[in-house]
Amino acid sequence: MANLSNLEGMIDSSPIMKDFADIESSKLPEYQIDSKIPEGPIAEKWTNYKAHQKLVNPANKRNLDIIVVGTGLAGASAASTLGELGFNVKNFCIQDSPRRAHSIAAQGGINAAKNYQNDGDSVYRLFYDTVKGGDFRSREANVYRLAEVSNNIIDQCVQQGVPFAREYGGLLANRSFGGAQVSRTFYAKGQTGQQLLLGAYASLNRQIQKGTVKSYNRREMMDIVMIDGRARGIIVRNLVTGEIERYAAHAVVLATGGYGRAFFLSTNAMGCNGSAAVQAFKKGAYLANLAFTQIHPTCIPVHGEDQSKLTLMSESLRNDGRIWVPKKKEDAEAIRAGQKKPTDIPDEDRDFYLERRYPAFGNLCPRDIASRAAKERCDAGYGVGTGNAVYLDFKYAIERLGEDVVRDRYGNLFDMYQMISDDNPYKTPMMIFPASHYTMGGIWVDYELQTSIKGLFAIGECNFSDHGANRLGASALMQGLADGYFVLPYTMQNYLSDQIKVPHFTTDTPEFDEAEKGVRERIEKLMAIKGTKSPDEIHKRLGHVMWNLVGMGRTLQGLVKATEEIEEVRKEFYSDLRIVGSADDLNTELEKALRLEDFLVIAKMMAIDALNRNESCGAHFREEYQTADGEAARNDEEYMYVSCWKYTGENEKPILLKEPLKYEAIKVQTRNYKS
Amino acid sequence: MEKTISVNLKIWRQRGPKEKGQFVNYHLDNVSTDSSFLEMLDMLNQQLVENNQEPVVFDSDCREGICGMCSLYINGHPHGPVQGITTCQLHMRKFNDGDTITIEPWRSAAFPVIRDLMVNRNAFDQIQQAGGYVSFNCGGAQDANNIPISKEVADVAMDSATCIGCGACVAACKNGSAMLFVSAKVSQFALLPQGQVERKRRARAMVKKMDELGFGNCTNTGACAAECPKNIPLSNIARLNREFIKAKFAE
Numbered sequence: 001m002a003n004l005s006n007l008e009g010m011i012d013s014s015p016i017m018k019d020f021a022d023i024e025s026s027k028l029p030e031y032q033i034d035s036k037i038p039e040g041p042i043a044e045k046w047t048n049y050k051a052h053q054k055l056v057n058p059a060n061k062r063n064l065d066i067i068v069v070g071t072g073l074a075g076a077s078a079a080s081t082l083g084e085l086g087f088n089v090k091n092f093c094i095q096d097s098p099r100r101a102h103s104i105a106a107q108g109g110i111n112a113a114k115n116y117q118n119d120g121d122s123v124y125r126l127f128y129d130t131v132k133g134g135d136f137r138s139r140e141a142n143v144y145r146l147a148e149v150s151n152n153i154i155d156q157c158v159q160q161g162v163p164f165a166r167e168y169g170g171l172l173a174n175r176s177f178g179g180a181q182v183s184r185t186f187y188a189k190g191q192t193g194q195q196l197l198l199g200a201y202a203s204l205n206r207q208i209q210k211g212t213v214k215s216y217n218r219r220e221m222m223d224i225v226m227i228d229g230r231a232r233g234i235i236v237r238n239l240v241t242g243e244i245e246r247y248a249a250h251a252v253v254l255a256t257g258g259y260g261r262a263f264f265l266s267t268n269a270m271g272c273n274g275s276a277a278v279q280a281f282k283k284g285a286y287l288a289n290l291a292f293t294q295i296h297p298t299c300i301p302v303h304g305e306d307q308s309k310l311t312l313m314s315e316s317l318r319n320d321g322r323i324w325v326p327k328k329k330e331d332a333e334a335i336r337a338g339q340k341k342p343t344d345i346p347d348e349d350r351d352f353y354l355e356r357r358y359p360a361f362g363n364l365c366p367r368d369i370a371s372r373a374a375k376e377r378c379d380a381g382y383g384v385g386t387g388n389a390v391y392l393d394f395k396y397a398i399e400r401l402g403e404d405v406v407r408d409r410y411g412n413l414f415d416m417y418q419m420i421s422d423d424n425p426y427k428t429p430m431m432i433f434p435a436s437h438y439t440m441g442g443i444w445v446d447y448e449l450q451t452s453i454k455g456l457f458a459i460g461e462c463n464f465s466d467h468g469a470n471r472l473g474a475s476a477l478m479q480g481l482a483d484g485y486f487v488l489p490y491t492m493q494n495y496l497s498d499q500i501k502v503p504h505f506t507t508d509t510p511e512f513d514e515a516e517k518g519v520r521e522r523i524e525k526l527m528a529i530k531g532t533k534s535p536d537e538i539h540k541r542l543g544h545v546m547w548n549l550v551g552m553g554r555t556l557q558g559l560v561k562a563t564e565e566i567e568e569v570r571k572e573f574y575s576d577l578r579i580v581g582s583a584d585d586l587n588t589e590l591e592k593a594l595r596l597e598d599f600l601v602i603a604k605m606m607a608i609d610a611l612n613r614n615e616s617c618g619a620h621f622r623e624e625y626q627t628a629d630g631e632a633a634r635n636d637e638e639y640m641y642v643s644c645w646k647y648t649g650e651n652e653k654p655i656l657l658k659e660p661l662k663y664e665a666i667k668v669q670t671r672n673y674k675s
Numbered sequence: 676m677e678k679t680i681s682v683n684l685k686i687w688r689q690r691g692p693k694e695k696g697q698f699v700n701y702h703l704d705n706v707s708t709d710s711s712f713l714e715m716l717d718m719l720n721q722q723l724v725e726n727n728q729e730p731v732v733f734d735s736d737c738r739e740g741i742c743g744m745c746s747l748y749i750n751g752h753p754h755g756p757v758q759g760i761t762t763c764q765l766h767m768r769k770f771n772d773g774d775t776i777t778i779e780p781w782r783s784a785a786f787p788v789i790r791d792l793m794v795n796r797n798a799f800d801q802i803q804q805a806g807g808y809v810s811f812n813c814g815g816a817q818d819a820n821n822i823p824i825s826k827e828v829a830d831v832a833m834d835s836a837t838c839i840g841c842g843a844c845v846a847a848c849k850n851g852s853a854m855l856f857v858s859a860k861v862s863q864f865a866l867l868p869q870g871q872v873e874r875k876r877r878a879r880a881m882v883k884k885m886d887e888l889g890f891g892n893c894t895n896t897g898a899c900a901a902e903c904p905k906n907i908p909l910s911n912i913a914r915l916n917r918e919f920i921k922a923k924f925a926e
Contacts, residue, residue, distance in 0.1 A: 077813075084812045096734065097800050099840055100742040116820060152816075159816035161809050161869045163833040170823025188833055194741055195836060202808035209804045217797070240789055269736040303709040308717055309738045416740065419764050420711075485813050534724040536717070581729045586790050588732055589724065 007557050011624035013611045020608045022655040033659040036446040037141040042665040046145045050490055054497035061086035064496050065249035065504060067234055069221050069276060071098030073477060074460025075255030076200035077484025083207030085489055090247055092216045092236060094271050099201045102257060102269040103480060106193025107314035109185035110477040112150040117174055121182040123147045128666055130475060133179040133366050134468020135618035136668050141447060142465045149486040150478050154186055156485055160199035164188050176319055177473035179366040185474045190314050190413045196477055221276055222519040224252060224283050227511045231456035235515050242584040244519055246512050248505035250496060251455045258439035258461040262603045264543020266436035267299060267312040277443050277462060278598040285451040286444035286644035286657060288464035291610035291620045294471055295552050296437030297370035300420050301389040310435040311420055314413055315473040318363045320397035325382040325390050327351040332382045342391055342429050353377055361673040368470040368619040369673060371434035375552050385431045393429035434552060438476060440467040444644045448491035449483060459483035469618025523583045526593050531576030535592035542569045542603055550607050555623050559611040566604045573600060605645055615639045636668060679705045680772040686731055687779045692787040708768040713738060715767055733792040740764040743839030747792055748779040753843035753902045761904040781846035785889045796842050798888040806880035807860045809869050822868050835862040837905045844899035850891030855899040857881050858915035859907050865918050875922035882919050
């Protein structure tokens with residue numbers, strides 16, 4: 001391990017990376033990555049792929065089994081669509097119903113290049129905005145395909161009966177989101193994720209009724225079973241009975257969401273976890289770009305130590321809300337001391353810092369930029385509330401549009417805010433602060449959404465593919481549904497076409513025996529610790545380390561320190577964990593402990609990935625690498641690649657593999673939201 | 676401004692669906708009034724774990740009032756005494772220092788207790804599977820703007836579609852009826868042009884499944900709508916009755 005005191009003044013981690021990972025192997029031929037991007041100009045790649053891919057005929061589809069883990073937008077849309085095609089699908093979720101997956105909580109909207117507003121949108125522009133928003137760290141071909149199928153998603157959802165917002169003329173309404181100069185976001189009040197998920201859930205229910213999909217609720221995947229080098233099944237824990245169950249299939253799809261709860265406090269649901277990614281990692285799948293974690297600028301600030309989660313205030317609020325802090329430090333101090341109210345500060349003493357710094361995009365600049373700008377003002381002493389908050393003010397919108405219009409647009413969000421904070425946002429500005437929200441990094445997949453393990457696919461937030469170093473608002477819903485409805489159902493057939501002679505698998509094989517044994521041993525090991533700390537206590541400690549050292553502002557010294565502190569938390573976990581109750585029974589403490597064990601693996605990989613990337617790009621901000629005016633300083637020469645990490649064993653250093661990124665259809669440039 | 680209170684808790688504890696349950700009393704100090712109700716239960720569970728006792732089992736996930744996972748009968752009301760919110764959105768500032776709070780699971784024949792405050796709501800999924808969808812395969816949809824839908828109709832459909840499937844309506848009803856839940860889904864599709872083709876079949880199939888699963892009959896007491904955390908209005912039930920009768924006559 002590197003000695004912290006020797007790092008004084010050092011900003012480039014390259015000389016010490018060998019202490020954390022095997023960096024050199026990335027040059028070896030066996031570690032060259034094949035992303036399987038089709039030939040041809042970018043606008044024709046997906047069409048060409050579909051025209052030449054292999055298919056499976058209807059009679060054979062019936063004989064092929066597919067496991068889909070997760071029932072969020074990606075999982076439910078994939079399971080239902082694969083069922084419609086005629087495959088036998090087994091669909092798993094940890095909740096009591098597929099309808100409760102965390103996609104349900106997405107508020108603001110879903111992007112599509114429909115250009116219904118005639119404001120200059122196109123597939124190319126959506127593609128361009130997404131690549132630029134991701135700070136040129138996403139795979140060009142995947143993003144183009146995403147933009148291409150975006151329009152099909154809206155058609156599909158309207159046909160499902162999703163009640164999108166409409167204009168008086170009866171056509172679909174749009175609004176704007178960050179990082180775009182067009183209005184391309186479709187929405188259903190502040191509940192777009194709910195409505196899209198209920199749409200996918202409805203399609204899923206139709207297939208369950210038909211018998212093509214079998215739904216398994218309250219079950220958590222514990223391991224992936226490999227047979228002859230291919231993913232052929234999973235081991236799950238029945239969360240109601242504690243029983244360990246086996247399921248086999250010709251292919252396994254992970255749609256398990258992001259790992260944002262590595263920070264403990266986040267906008268994610270209580271059950272969100274990164275365990276599937278860790279299980280895939282340990283079986284040989286690469287984890288990619290883990291340092292790219294999105295900190296969302298508009299969340300309700302933390303109230304205290306007993307807090308369990310943070311609540312997002314939709315980005316759509318930045319359409320009409322103006323973000324500010326006091327211009328004078330003494331005003332900020334007076335507000336923090338409770339001597340002044342925000343409404344006491346006259347307009348000329350308010351610093352609308354986003355409008356000041358980024359005139360072209362103003363309050364609608366991308367999330368990473370808005371979050372960092374809030375942190376910068378608070379660190380400089382201009383924060384309000386506890387000092388870690390800024391104002392989001394609707395006074396101006398109410399003056400311009402009237403309270404009724406504002407209520408119509410954001411009423412449910414305002415109610416939610418008032419419930420949590422006990423303040424009335426129609427009368428006084430909202431207080432907001434950034435919080436962990438989404439993870440751009442995840443399981444590495446090729447163009448076909450297949451991981452580096454044959455037969456194992458990853459879709460939605462759990463893969464790394466489309467958002468680069470920063471995701472634009474309203475693009476997560478788009479990606480989840482694109483993967484599930486329109487991409488995986490094609491690429492899956494290309495994979496299964498040579499599997500038609502492989503009979504249904506039995507779970508009565510040595511491979512399943514061994515996998516189940518491993519799961520049982522893992523559970524017994526944790527149950528046997530019999531320490532004094534609950535999983536939540538240890539998870540909170542991990543969260544503090546991650547937020548302080550691997551959060552919005554990262555430094556070489558801080559990241560090295562983070563790896564050491566994560567190690568300490570890990571030691572505490574294995575020596576002082578307490579799980580009350582028994583393993584072969586419903587046990588919510590055991591569920592938390594198992595997820596936390598996996599978060600410890602991810603947390604360390606996040607820190608190592610951030611340490612390796614000696615540049616600032618998108619949400620990854622290394623304080624050593626910034627321009628004179630505080631903007632991210634990218635290093636395209638050395639870091640225009642996807643960092644993929646290969647597992648080599650417990651307590652062994654992971655191997656770094658690099659997928660170089662090439663931009664052919666788009667000119668690489670410095671991200672500029674100022675002019 | 677933050678302050679703290681002490682509360683006495685009377686919580687229903689039950690090992691399994693077939694086992695006998697009972698109320699158990701707990702006391703909790705230093706509860707921040709800024710905490711949510713479920714964060715208060717987290718504190719209790721932390722205290723129980725410290726004493727090597729099994730924590731109280733309850734469902735919760737998104738903790739922002741949209742997933743429908745959380746439940747709880749609090750002081751005689753599903754989702755607690757404040758109207759129009761879920762349990763996870765209830766804050767401790769709504770309680771006073773020294774209050775005794777009674778917490779029970781949903782009580783309904785169709786929702787058996789799994790453990791403590793956690794119940795099995797699979798019956799809701801089964802009703803949706805019986806017909807809560809528009810039958811078409813992915814890929815065949817026409818352009819989204821081909822069929823204009825008036826804003827008023829879209830807004831009413833959206834209000835019905837807001838149902839989170841938590842089951843409070845069933846828990847609130849003295850008959851254990853699921854009419855509000857079923858009517859919300861039937862209404863959404865009955866209002867929209869995409870739902871017309873299967874309109875009658877859907878109403879018949881969903882009502883039939885609801886009856887099969889042991890939910891009670893509706894006697895128009897209105898408790899469901901009064902306790903619904905999403906304020907789904909009773910007019911949905913009126914619409915379902917019309918839809919069902921029309922569908923029956925068409926048979």
